[in-house]
Amino acid sequence: MSEPILRTKGLTKRFGGLVAVSDVSLDLFVGEIHVVIGPNGAGKTTLTNLLSGDLPPTSGEVLFEGRNIAGHASDQISRLGIGRSYQKTNIFLPFTVFENCRLAAQSRTPQAFQVFQRAEGYDDINRRAEQAMAAAGLAHRAQRVAATLSHGEQRQLEIAMCLATQPRLLLLDEPLAGMGPHESQRMVELIKSLTADHAIMLIEHDMDAVFALANRLTVMVNGEVLESGTPDAVRSSPAVQLAYLGGEELLHD
Numbered sequence: 132m133s134e135p136i137l138r139t140k141g142l143t144k145r146f147g148g149l150v151a152v153s154d155v156s157l158d159l160f161v162g163e164i165h166v167v168i169g170p171n172g173a174g175k176t177t178l179t180n181l182l183s184g185d186l187p188p189t190s191g192e193v194l195f196e197g198r199n200i201a202g203h204a205s206d207q208i209s210r211l212g213i214g215r216s217y218q219k220t221n222i223f224l225p226f227t228v229f230e231n232c233r234l235a236a237q238s239r240t241p242q243a244f245q246v247f248q249r250a251e252g253y254d255d256i257n258r259r260a261e262q263a264m265a266a267a268g269l270a271h272r273a274q275r276v277a278a279t280l281s282h283g284e285q286r287q288l289e290i291a292m293c294l295a296t297q298p299r300l301l302l303l304d305e306p307l308a309g310m311g312p313h314e315s316q317r318m319v320e321l322i323k324s325l326t327a328d329h330a331i332m333l334i335e336h337d338m339d340a341v342f343a344l345a346n347r348l349t350v351m352v353n354g355e356v357l358e359s360g361t362p363d364a365v366r367s368s369p370a371v372q373l374a375y376l377g378g379e380e381l382l383h384d
Contacts, residue, residue, distance in 0.1 A: 134197075135160050136300055136330045137182070137213075142191035142201075144177055144354075151177040153354040154191070159300060159330045164322065164344045166333045169351035175334045176218065178351070179302050182332070183215045184208035195300070210239070214293030215302035220285045224278040228269050228288055231277055232260035235295035259295055267291035268321060283314030287321060300330045307337050319343055342366075350374075 135158035144152040152174045159165050167175050180186040182193055184205035193201040200208055209215075223231050236259040264270045267287045272280065277288060286306055293301060303322070307315045319340050325331060335341050341348070342362055349359040350371050358368045365371055 133160065136196060138192075138194045139182070140192040140194070142178070142181055142193065143189050144174075144181055144186060145189045151354050152181060152188075155351075155354075155356055157349055157356070157359065159332055161299065161328070161330045162326055163346040164326055164331045164333055165347045165349065166335055166341050166345040167349045167351060168335065168338075168341060169357075172353075173351040174354035175351055176304055177354075179215065179304050179332070179334060182208075183213060183302055209296060209298075212297070212299040213302065214296050214298035214300070216286075216289045216293060216304055216306055218304050218308060220282075220289055222277050222285060222288050222292065225276065227274050227276055228264060228280070228291070229260055229273040231288055232263045232291050232295045233257060235292040236260045236263065239296050259297070263291045263295035266294050266325070268317070281314070283310050283317060286310070286314075286318060290321065290325075294325075298329065300332070301325065303331060303333045305334055305336065307335060307340050315340060 137159040140156050142152060142155045143150065155178060157165070167178065169175055177186065181188050184200070184203050184207065187202045191201065192199050195211060195213065200211065223234065226234070233256055236256045237253070240253070240256060261270070264273055267290050269284065269287055269291055272284060277285060280288065290303070290306065306322070307318050310318060315337060322331065322333065322344055333344060345362045347360065348362045348365040350357045350365060352374050357374055358365050358371045
């Protein structure tokens with residue numbers, strides 16, 4: 132196995148007397164989907180915020196391509212090649228799909244600050260926006276205003292905006308939340324299609340999607356890693372069944 136693109140060592144976040152993330156160590160690899168599950172309050176989103184720079188850690192390391200980025204600002208981390216989505220869709224609703232993606236692509240170029248030249252004139256930016264839309268399955272929606280998209284398409288657009296920044300690691304926080312079966316399946320297929328060129332860390336509560344996607348699975352409880360390994364190993368873990376599922380066996384195939 133190749134070296135992990137991202138590795139955490141003893142990652143911890145305290146809010147006063149509350150330890151939201153405690154001594155978490157995990158590895159993320161290009162070509163793998165690493166799913167993090169756990170009950171509400173387990174520390175999953177806090178962990179994502181630590182990796183993306185939305186929160187600084189209290190202690191521990193976040194090594195991205197061998198460089199310790201713990202405590203770096205979110206914009207710095209994003210420019211290094213880490214993209215993320217949020218639980219609440221974070222897009223520009225009055226703009227078209229293409230305009231959303233173009234803005235994301237523009238943020239990665241020196242021309243982003245040349246305000247007197249029209250954005251339409253930057254062929255490279257436009258090309259990256261078009262590539263991101265195509266990868267997210269939204270090329271046919273390029274001129275649709277984002278506010279008129281379905282919920283599932285808005286979630287696709289947020290991923291397209293991430294892709295337009297050319298990340299190597301994607302942090303996806305509950306991308307299937309609020310979706311019906313058809314939209315959920317479409318999102319599962321989209322995420323699978325991104326694995327060849329990206330490492331993906333996914334937080335998700337839909338257990339069907341979890342086992343359809345996960346190459347590696349980590350279970351968190353009370354801010355700590357309870358179990359981490361292959362889906363089959365985690366599925367059969369007595370500790371996981373007791374702490375996360377009340378002693379009942381994890382979902383059958």
